[in-house]
Amino acid sequence: MKKQILFVLLVSFLAFISCQSNESNKPKSDQIPEKPTLEKIDSSAKMGEKTGCSTEEAMKLILALKEVEEGKRNLDSLTDHKANISFMIDSLKQDGRELYSLTAGYNSEERFEPYYHFYLNKSDCKNIQILDIVSGEYLPLETWRSQNRN
Numbered sequence: 657m658k659k660q661i662l663f664v665l666l667v668s669f670l671a672f673i674s675c676q677s678n679e680s681n682k683p684k685s686d687q688i689p690e691k692p693t694l695e696k697i698d699s700s701a702k703m704g705e706k707t708g709c710s711t712e713e714a715m716k717l718i719l720a721l722k723e724v725e726e727g728k729r730n731l732d733s734l735t736d737h738k739a740n741i742s743f744m745i746d747s748l749k750q751d752g753r754e755l756y757s758l759t760a761g762y763n764s765e766e767r768f769e770p771y772y773h774f775y776l777n778k779s780d781c782k783n784i785q786i787l788d789i790v791s792g793e794y795l796p797l798e799t800w801r802s803q804n805r806n
Contacts, residue, residue: 709781711745714756717781718743718774721797724760727771731762744768747778754778 718724719741728741742763748755756778761770773787775794785794788803795803 708779709756709776711756713781714745714758714776715743717776717784718758718760718772721784723772727760739764741771742768744770750775 719728724741731739731741739762741760744759744761746757748757754777756774756776758774758776759768759770760772760774761768763769773794775783775785777783784797786797786800787793788795788800
């Protein structure tokens with residue numbers, strides 16, 4: 657019985673000690689970096705400062721492509737409106753350029769099923785390239801479209 661009481665007291669004491677604030681661990685206000693606000697981002701964009709292309713912008717751009725739209729519609733009807741197109745995004749450097757690698761596909765419970773593989777320039781979200789599965793090369797989107805008209 658004494659061991660149980662000592663154990664409870666020890667646990668209570670340790671919990672009390674761990675809950676105490678330590679002033680030396682608190683960051684000083686001058687050490688906390690200021691988070692950019694939407695107003696600051698908008699004002700920097702108005703002043704001509706280009707911050708580059710975000711992953712959200714890249715996804716919206718890819719999602720608006722007619723090929724991805726068609727895949728989205730097919731997936732929606734096949735799954736009875738229960739699934740949507742998914743993205744896997746990565747960054748890479750190629751020939752001195754920084755790119756996003758976006759893979760659009762269906763994310764099932766068993767696996768990710770890729771439909772399209774894209775490269776986009778990180779600096780401006782232009783120069784969209786798509787993987788041609790026959791040649792295994794990334795081609796400009798318009799070139800790929802002209803080659804795959806059926």
